[in-house]
Amino acid sequence: MKLVVAVIKPHMVDTVKDALQGAGVHGLTVSEANGFGRQRGHTEVYRGAEYTVDLVPKVRIEVLVEAEEAQAVADTLVQAARTGKIGDGKVWIMPVEEVIRVRTGERGTDAL
Amino acid sequence: MKLVVAVIKPHMVDTVKDALQGAGVHGLTVSEANGFGRQRGHTEVYRGAEYTVDLVPKVRIEVLVEAEEAQAVADTLVQAARTGKIGDGKVWIMPVEEVIRVRTGERGTDAL
């Protein structure tokens, strides 16, 4: 089992979700995040003072997958989330030792 | 050290928290998430148009535990969070290499 995590631009979530479904992923979990990286937030002039905002809204996606599918899912994610502009985000893969479906208690692949 | 992660229904958090405390867990971290899976959101007819909302609110729980307790904690979590209906969520276990308590700098088991 692997966990594929992606931090991407908020407006790409829909495309990513469709792409993942197309690639046979049946579930995922999404949460809000803020990113700091090369992409800087906008510089603001607000009421006569200037500020740089350096945290930009991102969405964090987690997908549990079978080990052998992890690379493929990560690639799908990367394709779908790409706009080619700075701040597109990161995708990474982490090891998972056990997965359980709460409703049934099924474990491993059956739990996905 | 292991990290037990659970994505569950929001209104089960309280029960889960109590159950984990009963099982000797002294700390955990909770965050908001949205899930996509078999459980579909409701179909809405809103002002004369129909929509399917497919992201449903979930809560994400993270518990750092000693390696040998991970299975037990995961089982407790699964028991407590179960309603038997679709969308109950997932629990998974991930390896952790090091834990540090910020306040004291203690490491490993002492940091929990």
Added chain:
Amino acid sequence: MKLVVAVIKPHMVDTVKDALQGAGVHGLTVSEANGFGRQRGHTEVYRGAEYTVDLVPKVRIEVLVEAEEAQAVADTLVQAARTGKIGDGKVWIMPVEEVIRVRTGERGTDAL
């Protein structure tokens, strides 16, 4: 590759971010969380009834780093986030098998 995760007090985020930048970290992802631990929330007397609130706001920080830098980054984080009071939070390190930069498809260290 490692993922350094920290759950810290919200008002320390800024200090932590500055410290990490000073230590050569170029990106991170931040999200909201609530923590349960030794630090209890306040006891409230509200309209004639008393309550204990036991979830306190925290911030969750994730930093992807090269394996050899993980300890140093974790230590920097611990230093910067410390106030010495209960509830300062935890820092932990997890293994990561692959990192991809969405924009370019670069992998591994280049993706950071």
Added chain:
Amino acid sequence: MDSGDTSWVLASAALVLLMTPGLALFYGGMVRAKSVLNMMMMSFGSLALVSVLWVLYGYSMTFGTDKSKVIGDPGEYLGLKGLMDPEALSGTIPTMAFVAFQGVFAVITVALISGAIADRAKFGTWMVFVGIWVTLVYFPVAHWVWGGGWIMKDVEAIDFAGGTAVHINAGVAGLALALVLGKRIGFAKEPMRPHNLPLVMIGAGLLWFGWFGFNAGSAVAANATASVAWVNTFVATGAATLGWLLTERFRDGHATSLGAASGVVAGLVAITPACHSVSPVGAIALGALAGVLCALAVGLKYRFGYDDSLDVVGVHLVGGLVGTLAIGLLADPDAPAGASGLLAGGGASLLGKQAIGAFSVLGYSLIVTLIIGLVLEKTIGFRVTTETEVSGIDLDVHAESGYDLTPATSGAFRQQSSKAAAPTGEGAMA
């Protein structure tokens, strides 16, 4: 007809109308985020239904020719017939202006009750309750107090703007419904704190503003009585807010914003019956007393175990009683009412009248509301299912949620499947 008086009554009627949306916000902010819409809908629903019933037969039941000091002739002004005649006057104003002003009183009284049953009432049953309650309780009680009924004619109790007819009446009806519906899941265990205090403050602000129409408008003229009522309403509210905040500060260590908002309302409630019978200094005393007592009274529900969710009992029933009875003590002969309370040497008779008026209405409203509530609960059901209550009444009952503020969920997700549904009855609009 006096155009100045008419102008003030029309403006006052608009002010009182605003109190119901104001109440919707005040109550709406106090519940948890998952039931804010249901809470507001109970007020909006009252406004919608009561306005229609008022025009159809309510005005006539309340202000039609008195029958045995119990009720007005319901047929007399059915559908307000005859009242569009420009010669139809009530005092110095067109009767239609009086219809307007009194109509919004009926609306707000019913809406007040809803605070006692937050988070757990079926919306459809609530609407049925509104129609029955306003007919069996409000219209008769308003007739007794203002329309020529026995409290006005025989008891001669003073209720300038509705301490008895509105606040005691609604407050005890809230208690009755809270008993019928039972406690919310988690009552006295979870804090159930207001989800949006700025919304509570907006509501409190609008209530405050509108209440000047409620109280000073009850002079039904733009004159010295209205002016005294205005000033008394102003200062009693200030004193009550100070009283509530000091009570909190002393007891709990903190002055809260919910306390400020509640103190405002407690003061407004208490001065309502009394605003033309006490002096401004009397109004300060009355307000301060109401602020302190109501601040203590909102804790009673934990002691006695009824879930008066948003403190309708603690604020409206207790505040209404404080104001109504305090007239018996504080009434100042120099005030427009010209009555003397105990402290002004007028003896205890006024206090007695006030008590009879107050407790008669309290008893009647309690019993009738209990009966209505129980019948509805046993027949069509009044309380939602546990699941609906836990997951949130807004989503289940109204198919909506109050807020969608997060960037990721607002527009970022395109729906899996979606189609534009044609309005039912295809050709309806064609």
Added chain:
Amino acid sequence: MDSGDTSWVLASAALVLLMTPGLALFYGGMVRAKSVLNMMMMSFGSLALVSVLWVLYGYSMTFGTDKSKVIGDPGEYLGLKGLMDPEALSGTIPTMAFVAFQGVFAVITVALISGAIADRAKFGTWMVFVGIWVTLVYFPVAHWVWGGGWIMKDVEAIDFAGGTAVHINAGVAGLALALVLGKRIGFAKEPMRPHNLPLVMIGAGLLWFGWFGFNAGSAVAANATASVAWVNTFVATGAATLGWLLTERFRDGHATSLGAASGVVAGLVAITPACHSVSPVGAIALGALAGVLCALAVGLKYRFGYDDSLDVVGVHLVGGLVGTLAIGLLADPDAPAGASGLLAGGGASLLGKQAIGAFSVLGYSLIVTLIIGLVLEKTIGFRVTTETEVSGIDLDVHAESGYDLTPATSGAFRQQSSKAAAPTGEGAMA
């Protein structure tokens, strides 16, 4: 001069003024969180610009001496010259009070249009549109209907408070702009639900309140006519809200809070032209009809594929037509207008007049608005870029976002680099 009438008109003018901020909230709550500010700015911008144009030449174009029943003499009261004279009266009130009251009508009419083009209009272009539209469409149409123009003098259609001049006019202009700007990205695919329904309810409450100035104030006196208008406005709204909620309940299974708020507005719109010509029972019928029809009409945009984002067409155009035409059926000779509709045995002639008035304005406004919209779109551009629309117009166009409620982002992050910028034009304030 009658001080009572003046008092009521000044109060009414303030009430109508409040409707524009109220509309800003009503509309603002309905869009997604990422465009709430832009939505509100369109209303605030109308208020700012139209008030100035009204004073400069708008009043004169509308109420100046009639030229060929088409337009008022724009030069007569340029900059309101001569109207500060205490002897300048309009009926029983100072002309300046009439200027005030009519001015806020112009403001709200323009602001109403903005609901049709939510989330996607350039703010600068909107402001240019406001100036052109109010000059070429609103001032002339208001002159025709109220200022001595052909609809008032020749057609003799009844439009007490603006069913034709305000609602049909703005509603169809909204349709025109929705066609010019095209659909939002995701229209009929994403739900695009209101991001803040309590905000919608606040707006609906303030609109409701203000509308009593709009309708009852249109008597331009505090008299029986104003009182009848008040009561009709009250009860038609209630009936419309019930009508809308029952339609939803029946069709979709749920009565929504957006439905309640929309029902309120639909009722207010429909009774606007009719509030002094129908009886209270007629007002109930009219309101209920409007509630049902508008609830169905808001679904039309999916059928015909125009993105009238916040239902300006479904509520204002349809509601305005319902109210304007229903006068032809329901007008009651006992009502202040003294006219008889078809059902009161007055024959079809009134209905004919109403239809001519309504459809003339509809046609004129549609065509002229389409032309203005297209010219602006082709020249300076009316619609924002796709990127701005997707990521949110607030941030791009106004450099702000509506909310920053989360603990971590509010104050927790000190900025990387920040410096206090001196105001441009260094010595400007010195």
Added chain:
Amino acid sequence: MDSGDTSWVLASAALVLLMTPGLALFYGGMVRAKSVLNMMMMSFGSLALVSVLWVLYGYSMTFGTDKSKVIGDPGEYLGLKGLMDPEALSGTIPTMAFVAFQGVFAVITVALISGAIADRAKFGTWMVFVGIWVTLVYFPVAHWVWGGGWIMKDVEAIDFAGGTAVHINAGVAGLALALVLGKRIGFAKEPMRPHNLPLVMIGAGLLWFGWFGFNAGSAVAANATASVAWVNTFVATGAATLGWLLTERFRDGHATSLGAASGVVAGLVAITPACHSVSPVGAIALGALAGVLCALAVGLKYRFGYDDSLDVVGVHLVGGLVGTLAIGLLADPDAPAGASGLLAGGGASLLGKQAIGAFSVLGYSLIVTLIIGLVLEKTIGFRVTTETEVSGIDLDVHAESGYDLTPATSGAFRQQSSKAAAPTGEGAMA
């Protein structure tokens, strides 16, 4: 007594009362989420305390028989004694109506100051400050300007509705307190942007609405003067908003919604003293000037390093000065005041009077406020601890937080330990 005038003054008093809750929202939306409640509490607290002091001795100090043109006789109307007499008139209205109208002016003036010390003032100390300041500064200054004192009698400066007595006075007091309390942690480093701009807009809308009572009500009659004041208030605000937005657009590239809301207030402030002495075209000029100058002035705090958090100085002090002095230039002899400014050929004498009035009050208020502030800071302390400020004043001082909107925290968590606490003083209610 004239019922029409009374009606308008009572309505105006209610409108002005609403301004204080409106201000609470306007200010509350501008701070960060963690201090919204504290911000609102400062306004609600002013309303509570000042209303009581006004009735007790404030009215008498302000409008009691003049003593040496410095102060009214405080004993004369102690507790408003004698004023309930129906024969007690002020001009054409009952004196109690005048008491009401003037009382709400005192309230809002004090509340305005709080914007300068957002996020960091102890609530208890603020309340003490309110009581002292209104007594030592507001009551005397209002007496000088309106109650028969030296500015009214000797200087003869024009201040129709409070440019000097309210805005310059409160604005400079804000500056004094900002200096006493010092800068917020992070001032000029963090953006500290408004956490809830729709709330700011609600507040601005209610202020706008209420201000028509403030300005047009200051005629203390429903007549031509009130009507001119209404129109001037309307159009100056529009022009100021345009001025502010254009300044922003030109300087920063974006017209912001905070700019629109601020422009509205700047225009309202500036026209306040001038609304019966300039023509509508003069009001446009005055408004536009105020909009531009205030937009530039809000940047001054970064240049000079005082943390006037919500721009009380930039908007109220600067706007008040602009309006007060501009009368000297723009006063039009055809306007109700009948005075001629420099541009109308009246010479510089009026400008001189205006300057003397304005700067006298500015100096007096600055010095006395500095002294009060410093004494409070040194004795009971005025500023909260750094920890409270960083983690948020709402939680620490009021034991509340403004919002709890997330599904997981609203109701999902049952508390670890919780018990219903009995109200202190067990038998208090028994």
